[in-house]
Amino acid sequence: MDEVKVVVAHSERATLRVGDVFLKVDADQGRIDVEVEAMALAPVPTPKVLWRTPPVLAIAAVPGAALGRLGEPSTASPAAWAAAGAAIRKLHDAPLPTRPGRAGRGLDELAADLDGECEWLVTNAVLPADLVTRNRQVAQAALRPWTPAFTHGDLQIAHVFVDGDEITGIIDWSEAGQGDALYDLATLTLGHEEHLGDVVAGYGTDVDLDVIRAWWSLRSLLGVRWLVEHGFDPTAPGCEVDVLRSQT
Template sequence: MEEVEIVVAHHERATLRVGDVFLKVDTDRARADAEVAAMALAPLPTPEILWRKPPVLALAALPGRELGRPGKPSTASPEAWVAAGAAARKLHEAPLPPSPGLDPGQLAADLDRECAWLIANDVLPASLVTGNRRLAEAALRPWTPVFTHGDLQVAHIFVEGDEVTGVLDWSEAAQGDAHFDLAALTLAHQEHLDDVLAGYGDGVDLDVLRAWWSLRSLRVVHFLVGHGFDPAPEVAVLEAQLF
């Protein structure tokens, strides 16, 4: 009998694995619809949809293995990281998805709210929060929207050898800033930044990308703490940004 593995779970969504089948349970029908639509539009390999019966989406496992795990050294080759950068470029050059995503003004308001919560609840030192909030300012500027994955972290990119075999979890896909995806991909894996950029090509502002490291980390700590996850990788990034 095959065991049921809980891949990730919180009160909004859960992903279970049974053999080579992943079962995504999402109570937000609109978000699940958007994920299915984004997978159909994406110019990258995505998991095969085996069946769908809301709130459950059944997906086939992708070949290969994760490019890495948050907070842990990646064992993937430099060439695999180059391929991940090339995949990000291919996505960003695709026609825009329908979801508009957040604009700089909305992000700034969201960031201010999260920073206030982190300080008021003594989750992080005020100096760490305010210092990174200043760095994040560089990301809050007008941008030309592209097709962004929205959560292009290393655990969502699968590789086999030096090739990308697929990308998981398109629930946050929307129009957005290309630097946001690149920051998510290299967050806590800055040692592979040059490889990613070699695959991605021109047009990357390193100051903006680093600003997104601060912005993304500040915005996600509240969620991680509230859902029982360890924010240590993001906190380490925030500390490294200032020292």
């Protein structure tokens, strides 16, 4: 029997790897529904669904290696980053799914959540008040009208796989749906600003870099408490807190 490897595990979901098969166990079957539907619709390489028996979804591993990981230098080539940008553009140009995604939250709801998280960070002395205030100001640029696109919603670099300069698969589609295209670009380049130019070149159209930077601040401010409460460390080198510091 192949070794069982825990890829990620917290109170909401767990992912295990057994050989070339990933087993995703999720307490919310709605997220699994979104993932299966999005992979069927997306015009980019996605994992093959092997079987589904709630609460477990089995998918095949995609070839290649992750584009990188947050907090670590990426060894992928500029051409691979550009290929990721081109794949994202193809996704964003595809027909819209019916569901709203993580990148499609209403502006009023998002602003309220952002204000609440900033207050929590300062009140509990998790981060310095001036750091939070400055990043809240930067984040404001993301709170603007946007044209809906087919978005992945959680496009961190560990979810994009490459072989050489070719995209071989994009995984973890549970947050997919209609949303702000620049949210995906910002998520991919979070903590890897040095590759933003490559991604934008591959994306092939002008983007508002100030909005991407705003999403870096907004996503990081919203993520710190969740990461802490689920056993992750946002203060690790190159991760969310460092991103917030770099914005000032």
